[in-house]
Amino acid sequence: MAAHKDEGESDDDSYEVIDLTEYARRHQWWSRVFGNSPGPIAEKYSVATQIMMGGVTGWCAGYLFQRVGKIVATALGGGFLLLQIANHTGYVQVDWKRVENDVNKAKKHLKNRADRAAPEIKSFLGESTEFVKRNVVLSGGFLGGFLLGLAS
Numbered sequence: 001m002a003a004h005k006d007e008g009e010s011d012d013d014s015y016e017v018i019d020l021t022e023y024a025r026r027h028q029w030w031s032r033v034f035g036n037s038p039g040p041i042a043e044k045y046s047v048a049t050q051i052m053m054g055g056v057t058g059w060c061a062g063y064l065f066q067r068v069g070k071i072v073a074t075a076l077g078g079g080f081l082l083l084q085i086a087n088h089t090g091y092v093q094v095d096w097k098r099v100e101n102d103v104n105k106a107k108k109h110l111k112n113r114a115d116r117a118a119p120e121i122k123s124f125l126g127e128s129t130e131f132v133k134r135n136v137v138l139s140g141g142f143l144g145g146f147l148l149g150l151a152s
Helices: 020-026 029-034 047-089 096-134 136-151
Strands: none
Touching: 047 136, 096 136
16 A cells, blocks of 8 residues: 655755764763763762762773783783793793893883873872762762672
8 A cells, every 4th residue: 555645845844953962062972871961970860869979880890800910911921921931942042131121211211201291190189089078979879889899
């Protein structure tokens, strides 16, 4: 059975065109979750909701931190162990003095870069501290969830 169309209506008239980039600019996900006002989250959500949001995000972060940490520790420890075995059996000769010099150069380079980045880091730490102070319940839930994620 065919649908009947009016004479003036075309296929283009029945659809609305949405510019997704403009929509994404106006409807950011964090605005829907946290709201647009700069005040603390405590004014927007109940204590139970804050604890749940903090706990779930904390658990996810802790679980991922634990898994990635184990993988990184295994890779570094295993690599160093294999390097030591290869060195002592004569397959590889490591110039430890050169390694020490390169590590010291890298430490100096990192220290210089850290000194230049200090204002940005201090600003970020200040903003983070202020967020934690304004949202104690959410931060507490996150910390508890993070520790549970590490333990699981």
